[in-house]
Amino acid sequence: MAGPLLEVRGVTKNFGGFNALEDIDFEVQPGERVGLIGPNGSGKSTLVNCICGSLRNDAGSIRFDGQEIGTQPAHRRIRLGLARSFQIPRPFASMSVLDNLRVPLLYAANARAQKKLSHGEVAAEALRILEQVGLAGKARDTSGGLTQVDMRKLELARAMASKPKLLISDEAMAGLSASEVDEILALLCGLKGLGVAVVMIEHVMRAVMKFSERLAVLVAGRKIADGDPQAVAGIPEVVKAYLGE
C-alpha cells in the first residue's frame, strides 16, 4: 500500500474568534470504512467542508491520493475522486432523478476517465446506479418532489455517480426510521465491495458501530479519540461528551 488515501495534517479553521477546528489529524486508508462522530457543533461538517473544498482551511495540509488538494477548488477535488453527500439533501430540484446523476457523470466521472462516456452510456450508467440504490422506478420523477428517504438515497447516488475513491456521507440517516436507516446502511456497506472508502458522519450510534472499522471522535473542534470502535466507544471522555456526566 502506497500510504493513506486521505491524509489530513494539522488542519485548523477559525470563524472570526471561534476555533471550529484545531490542529486536526485524520487519515483514511483506501477502501476503509471510518465512522466520524461528535456532538452537534463539534466541527464534523466543517471538517468535511474543508476536505471537499467548500471551505478553505486556515492552516495544515490536506493530501488526497498523494496530492496536496488544500488550495484546489471543490470541483477539482471531486474530479480526483473525492465525493460527498449533504446533510440536508440538495437535489437539482428542477431536474428528473436520472438527470441529477447525469451532472456528476458528465462533469466528474467523464473528466477523469480515459474514455469518455457517450450520452447514451451516461444514461445507462445513471440508471444502473439508481438500481443499486433502489430509485430506478422513480428515474423520471422530478427530484424536488421525492420523500426524505429517497432524497437521501439520491444524495448518495449522486455522490457515487462521480466514481469516487472516497465518499464522505454527512448524516445521511438523521431523522430516518429504523428500517430506513437499515436501507441506507446496506447501501453504504455495499460500497466496500466496489473498493470505495467511506467516511460516515452520523449520530445514529447503532449504525455507526455496525458500519465502522475505525471510529474517530471530534469534540469542540479537537479530535479526542481515533481507533477500534468498541474501544473508542468505551473511553470515558467520549461517553462524557455524548451523554454528559
Add this chain to the structure above:
Amino acid sequence: MTNRVFAAVAFAVAIAFAAVTQLISNEYYFTAAYTVLQFVILATAWNILGGYTGYVNFGSAAFFAIGAYSSVVLYNAFKAPLPVMIVAGTLIAGLAGLGLGYLTLRLRGVFFAIASLALAVVLYTFVVNWDYVGGARGAYVLQPSEVPFGLPRYVHLLYIAMVLMSALALIVARTIETSTLGRGLAAIRDDELAAECSGVPTLRLKIVSASVSCALMGMAGTTFPYFLSYVEPSSAFNLSYAVNSIAMPLIGGMMSWVGPLIGAVLLGSVQQLVQVTISSAWNLLIVGVLLVAFVTLAPNGIMGWIDLWRRRGRG
C-alpha cells in the same frame, strides 16, 4: 431534433421571413417586425444567463448600448460596412460580459443583479461624457444611399439582418440548452454548492454563460444606429430594454429557448399595437401589468403553464 437539423430549420424559416420583403410594400410592418425581433434576441440572450443559469442581469440595456455605440464608433472612424459592425459589436459586448462575469459572478444572487445594474449606470455616464460618439447630444448615423441586394429600402436590409441574427440567437440558446454545458448551467441554477460538489466548474461556466448572453445582447444593438439614423444615450440605454428582456422570458417561460421567443413575440407585438392604436406612453405600464399577472397566476410562464396542462391531460 439534433442541433444541425434545428439550425437548418431555423435558417430556412429566417429566409422565408426575409423573402417577405418582396411581398409587402408597407414599410411600417418591417419597422415593427424589426423592433419585435430585436426583443426576441434580447430575451433569448438574457435567458441564457437569467433562465438557464439563474443569474438575473438588470444591465441588458448596457450591453445593447455597447453594441449600438460600437457601431457608432466604427461609423465615425471609417464608415464600416454593416457586417463588420455586427461582428465587432457582438465581440465587444461579449468581452464586456466576460469582464463583468469575472468581477462579479463570485457574488451570488441579488448581489450580481445589483452589480449588473451598476454597470449600466457607469457605462451611461461614460457615454454621456464621451464626445467622439456625440455625448449627451447624440450622434447621427446616416443610412447608406445605396441599398444592396436590390432591396427597396434600407430598413428591409436591417429587417433581414435582424431575422438572421434572431435565428442565430435561438440556435445558440438551444445548442447550449441541450449540451453538457446546459446541464451544468441548470445544476448551477438549482443548487450552486451541490453543482460544484458534483464536479461542475461553476465559476468558469457562469463566465461562459455571461459572455455568450452579453455578446448576443450586444449583437441586437449593433444595427440600432442605422435603424433610427440617430443615437443618443437615453434611447440606447432605455429602461425598456432592461425591463423587457427580463419580462419576456418570465412571461414566456425560462426553462427552454421557446419561452423567451413566445414572450418576446407576444409582448413585443402587443407593445407595437398599443403604440399605434393608443399611445407609446402605455408600453411599460402594459409590461408591468402583465408581469404582475404572470408572476401571480403562472409563475413558470406560458411554457410552464402548457407543461402543467399537458401533464394533467396525461395523468
